[in-house]
Every structure is written in C-alpha cells, then in structure tokens.
Amino acid sequence: MQTQRLKTQNPDIGMAGFSLLEVVVALAIVGLGVVTLMEIFSLGLRLANRSATSIEILTAARQTMDAYLIRGEVKQGRKEAPIGQGLQRYTIVTAPVRDETELNLSNVWELTEVTLDGRYRAGDRESRVGLKTLRVVKRKER
Numbered sequence: 001m002q003t004q005r006l007k008t009q010n011p012d013i014g015m016a017g018f019s020l021l022e023v024v025v026a027l028a029i030v031g032l033g034v035v036t037l038m039e040i041f042s043l044g045l046r047l048a049n050r051s052a053t054s055i056e057i058l059t060a061a062r063q064t065m066d067a068y069l070i071r072g073e074v075k076q077g078r079k080e081a082p083i084g085q086g087l088q089r090y091t092i093v094t095a096p097v098r099d100e101t102e103l104n105l106s107n108v109w110e111l112t113e114v115t116l117d118g119r120y121r122a123g124d125r126e127s128r129v130g131l132k133t134l135r136v137v138k139r140k141e142r
Contacts, residue, residue: 061129065092075094076095090116094115110138118130
C-alpha cells in the first residue's frame with residue numbers, strides 16, 4: 001500500500017529536467033565554441049599588430065626616400081646608414097636605367113632608378129622593405 005501512495009503523490013518523477021550527461025555534453029559544445037571564438041579574436045589581434053608594424057616601417061621608408069630625393073641632387077652610387085623609426089639600416093642605390101630606347105630622351109637627360117632597401121626587426125625575425133622610383137636627371141658633362 002505504501003508503493004501505491006508514492007505513485008499518486010508524484011506520477012512524473014522520472015520526466016522532469018535534463019540528465020547530467022545532457023548538461024555535460026551541452027557545456028562541452030559551448031566550451032568548444034568559446035575556445036574557437038577566442039582563437040579567432042587572438043588571430044585578428046596578431047594580424048592587426050603585424051599590419052600596424054608594416055605600415056609604420058613603410059612610412060619610415062617613404063620618409064627616408066623622400067628626404068633623399070628632396071635634396072634635389074640625385075647622385076649615382078650607394079649610400080648605407082642606420083636609421084630610427086623602426087628601420088634598423090637602409091641602403092639607397094642610384095643607377096642609370098640602361099634601356100632608354102623607348103623613352104626618346106634627348107642627350108641632355110637620362111633616366112635614373114633610385115632603390116631603397118631597408119631592414120628591420122619584426123618580433124624575433126628580420127624583415128625587409130623595398131621601394132623603387134624613377135627620376136629624370138640632367139646628364140653630367142663629360
């Protein structure tokens with residue numbers, strides 16, 4: 001008679017709520033989603049940092065090239081120097097362009113290529129940045 005009394009008090013005792021196994025599986029799935037989102041966010045931050053560093057280095061290289069060209073006299077040769085603003089060292093090479101046949105330049109002018117090669121440290125590795133430009137300069141009297 002006692003068993004009959006328990007059945008009448010709570011007939012749905014086995015059907016209420018989630019089992020422990022269902023809760024653990026749901027938490028594992030949510031945990032995997034959170035870890036994946038954190039990895040994506042972390043990767044985004046690393047890429048943003050690398051991009052900002054590249055932009056700073058490229059800006060420093062452009063400023064160096066502009067400072068070299070603004071002097072007005074583009075001499076042929078090679079110049080190496082240390083520099084601040086992220087670039088550790090740079091090399092500027094100025095050389096005449098050998099194939100001027102299609103340009104129709106007079107005997108007074110020549111086409112010169114100015115190349116900047118900069119080296120900088122990005123984290124634990126050394127990287128390079130390069131810029132090239134062309135200038136038309138007056139030929140030197142021989």
